[in-house]
Amino acid sequence: MSVRTAQFRSASAQAVADPKLQTALERVMGHFTEARAHAIEEFPGDSWEQLRERASAIKAHTLEHLDYYLELVDKSVTRNGGHVHFAADAEEAARIVLDIAKQAEAKQVIKSKSMVSEEMELNRRFEEAGVEPVETDLGEYIIQLAGETPFHIIAPAMHKSRQEVSALFQQWLKSAPTNEIKQLCAIARDALREKFRTADMGVSGANFVVAETGTVVLVTNEGNGRMTTSLPRVHVAISGIEKVIPAIEDVSLFLRLLPRSATGQRITSYNSFVSGPRAQSDEDGPEEFHLVLVDNGRLNLLRDPEFREALKCIRCGACLNTCPVYRKIGGHAYGWVYSGPIGAVITPMLTGVKGAKDLPYASTLCGACRDVCPVKIDLPRLLLRLRQREAEGDPARERSSTWLERMLMGRWSNAVKTREAMERSARLGRFLQRPMERSGRIRRLPVPVLSGWSRGRDFPPLARKSFAQVWRERLAQEPSE
Amino acid sequence: MRAALCATCLVDQFFPEVGEAVVAVLRRAGVEVSFPEEQTCCGQVAFNGGYEREAREAALRFLDVFDGSEHVVVPSGSCASMMKVFYLELFEDDPALLERARSLSERTHEFTEFMVNVVGDTAAAKGFEGKVTYHDACHSLRELRISAEPRALLEQAGAEVVEMQDSDRCCGFGGLFSVKYPHISTAILEEKLANIEATGADAVATTDCGCLMHIRGAMSRKGMQQRALHVAEALAAANAGEGA
Numbered sequence: 001m002s003v004r005t006a007q008f009r010s011a012s013a014q015a016v017a018d019p020k021l022q023t024a025l026e027r028v029m030g031h032f033t034e035a036r037a038h039a040i041e042e043f044p045g046d047s048w049e050q051l052r053e054r055a056s057a058i059k060a061h062t063l064e065h066l067d068y069y070l071e072l073v074d075k076s077v078t079r080n081g082g083h084v085h086f087a088a089d090a091e092e093a094a095r096i097v098l099d100i101a102k103q104a105e106a107k108q109v110i111k112s113k114s115m116v117s118e119e120m121e122l123n124r125r126f127e128e129a130g131v132e133p134v135e136t137d138l139g140e141y142i143i144q145l146a147g148e149t150p151f152h153i154i155a156p157a158m159h160k161s162r163q164e165v166s167a168l169f170q171q172w173l174k175s176a177p178t179n180e181i182k183q184l185c186a187i188a189r190d191a192l193r194e195k196f197r198t199a200d201m202g203v204s205g206a207n208f209v210v211a212e213t214g215t216v217v218l219v220t221n222e223g224n225g226r227m228t229t230s231l232p233r234v235h236v237a238i239s240g241i242e243k244v245i246p247a248i249e250d251v252s253l254f255l256r257l258l259p260r261s262a263t264g265q266r267i268t269s270y271n272s273f274v275s276g277p278r279a280q281s282d283e284d285g286p287e288e289f290h291l292v293l294v295d296n297g298r299l300n301l302l303r304d305p306e307f308r309e310a311l312k313c314i315r316c317g318a319c320l321n322t323c324p325v326y327r328k329i330g331g332h333a334y335g336w337v338y339s340g341p342i343g344a345v346i347t348p349m350l351t352g353v354k355g356a357k358d359l360p361y362a363s364t365l366c367g368a369c370r371d372v373c374p375v376k377i378d379l380p381r382l383l384l385r386l387r388q389r390e391a392e393g394d395p396a397r398e399r400s401s402t403w404l405e406r407m408l409m410g411r412w413s414n415a416v417k418t419r420e421a422m423e424r425s426a427r428l429g430r431f432l433q434r435p436m437e438r439s440g441r442i443r444r445l446p447v448p449v450l451s452g453w454s455r456g457r458d459f460p461p462l463a464r465k466s467f468a469q470v471w472r473e474r475l476a477q478e479p480s481e
Numbered sequence: 482m483r484a485a486l487c488a489t490c491l492v493d494q495f496f497p498e499v500g501e502a503v504v505a506v507l508r509r510a511g512v513e514v515s516f517p518e519e520q521t522c523c524g525q526v527a528f529n530g531g532y533e534r535e536a537r538e539a540a541l542r543f544l545d546v547f548d549g550s551e552h553v554v555v556p557s558g559s560c561a562s563m564m565k566v567f568y569l570e571l572f573e574d575d576p577a578l579l580e581r582a583r584s585l586s587e588r589t590h591e592f593t594e595f596m597v598n599v600v601g602d603t604a605a606a607k608g609f610e611g612k613v614t615y616h617d618a619c620h621s622l623r624e625l626r627i628s629a630e631p632r633a634l635l636e637q638a639g640a641e642v643v644e645m646q647d648s649d650r651c652c653g654f655g656g657l658f659s660v661k662y663p664h665i666s667t668a669i670l671e672e673k674l675a676n677i678e679a680t681g682a683d684a685v686a687t688t689d690c691g692c693l694m695h696i697r698g699a700m701s702r703k704g705m706q707q708r709a710l711h712v713a714e715a716l717a718a719a720n721a722g723e724g725a
């Protein structure tokens with residue numbers, strides 16, 4: 001997916017000014033957060049907390065020994081009769097998948113949801129190679145027709161109204177207009193059923209890859225994942241290298257955490273376990289199975305002890321749903337595949353800090369994301385670390401904080417060195433603010449950086465007397481009662 | 482009981498009346514209050530901006546300023562978090578300083594938490610009349626896990642406490658964030674204001690002067706009738722027999 005992180009400011013401004021988008025965000029995010037809270041209430045005492053602790057520990061352990069577990073995945077999948085491919089970046093991953101398609105003489109490919117394939121711009125690559133890709137997750141299908149990218153990790157088309165969906169279906173599927181969700185689903189189902197029957201190859205993502213057994217675990221609600229992985233002759237699963245977990249016993253823990261965190265469901269409608277191509281005794285299933293494990297910047301995160309924990313992410317979307325910023329600007333403003341707090345952390349690390357310099361700062365650091373993350377990633381801490389590297393200048397990267405901001409920070413630093421310096425700065429401030437002050441408030445603050453405050457908010461003038469002065473003059477003498 | 486007041490730079494320079502209210506409430510509860518005058522800013526501004534070196538300098542100064550204080554009371558959840566939680570991270574790799582940071586962390590209290598858990602005098606204030614809704618300041622809530630204390634204090638002061646929807650949702654301040662991304666910050670704030678208004682409360686109270694400045698700033702701009710108060714102001718007003 002092309003990187004548009006540099007347009008964060010204008011894209012986010014557009015989003016907050018779009019009433020339709022605001023309504024959609026309020027409705028869907030409100031529903032997800034409520035459903036999640038409800039689902040977690042069922043856990044007595046600190047038992048939910050314990051699940052999170054365990055999941056976080058398993059992820060930490062796996063990442064610590066990722067080389068070992070990746071090798072184990074390779075062995076297990078091969079033992080099951082499948083093929084494992086390692087791709088250093090998105091480009092190589094796309095080439096690998098296209099090669100498999102070519103070998104299999106595939107003309108039609110069906111896809112179930114895969115965020116990594118968005119990193120690879122796989123649909124575009126297929127089209128350029130003369131292969132027709134069809135997304136089969138309803139949300140993904142809608143945005144594919146619309147020519148857009150996912151708006152949310154688990155609800156890619158949540159920003160589309162029924163009317164818009166109907167218009168898309170009329171345009172592309174020649175269907176009759178309708179605003180009934182049931183009918184819209186039926187239209188999509190009819191169109192997709194045909195594709196399922198005729199596709200030569202199925203491409204899926206992976207929620208988890210079990211090292212010990214070589215199993216790809218898919219968590220879906222529509223059943224499209226199961227059809228994608230079982231009907232076509234060839235199945236290609238694409239996964240980031242961080243999706244590996246050690247053993248099949250670990251799956252149940254993650255299956256308890258993931259749907260509850262994501263949609264508030266106790267369990268999703270379909271949980272598919274795919275362990276290689278059809279065996280001789282199987283009646284159906286693909287003849288070929290490939291697992292493409294993609295790095296695309298993840299090893300850099302892994303090698304960086306301060307950021308490694310970001311790889312624990314199971315892409316549940318809970319941090320997006322609860323984030324006050326995401327809830328106002330939605331997913332597209334973040335400019336790449338991943339949005340919300342986790343996107344703000346990994347996008348700069350995976351696509352380069354320079355283009356994504358807004359993302360680490362576009363957070364109030366309120367901490368709501370950290371509280372809901374099922375694998376306990378300390379997202380605010382990671383955003384802060386990104387800011388630190390920016391401010392201090394990372395030898396590996398270019399500094400992106402502005403000189404103006406650094407200058408102001410230097411001023412501040414001097415002003416708070418001693419009480420006397422602070423009083424001196426305040427005296428100057430009180431003098432300068434006089435022309436701006438009207439009946440106890442400042443409406444416009446013509447000071448660089450701070451001027452943004454004037455939008456929708458008055459600024460309090462510096463008090464006539466600082467608290468320290470008040471203390472000296474009046475309070476210090478008063479005895480306690 | 483003795484406590485040193487850490488006024489925070491916002492109270493010191495913009496909201497001295499909040500500092501006065503804190504002193505009044507503490508004294509009424511029998512606490513001997515001091516104010517080490519060399520204090521300036523805890524360093525949070527720099528820390529949140531990623532300026533760790535500057536933040537460390539400020540933190541070092543605070544370690545000195547509050548060295549001998551039995552308790553340090555802070556009328557701001559985010560500054561208290563800075564001193565209780567983030568100083569420990571700043572001095573992670575220096576055992577001697579970490580030891581001092583740990584000591585300060587243990588002695589530091591956010592104001593409402595101090596009143597309830599250390600002074601144990603939740604009934605210090607009485608006679609408040611009016612309907613108040615409490616906004617959970619993010620750092621008070623998620624770094625210090627303070628949510629019952631301010632509500633209890635307000636209630637026992639006589640206020641009718643009504644819950645707003647999503648009281649635990651950020652007000653959109655976020656320090657530098659509020660000026661760097663004013664369009665997002667104010668969009669978040671709008672929702673908070675609507676939730677406050679929907680309660681029909683006369684005032685919104687909170688434990689952080691950042692949120693206070695933010696919410697007050699918008700209320701003043703919009704000419705809203707409600708007031709935005711620090712919890713300490715509500716309690717001091719209660720003692721003085723005023724309402725919201």
Ligand code: SF4
Binds near residue numbers: 314316342
């Ligand atoms: S960071 Fe945590 S909350 Fe956010 S998507 Fe990943 S697992 Fe879910």
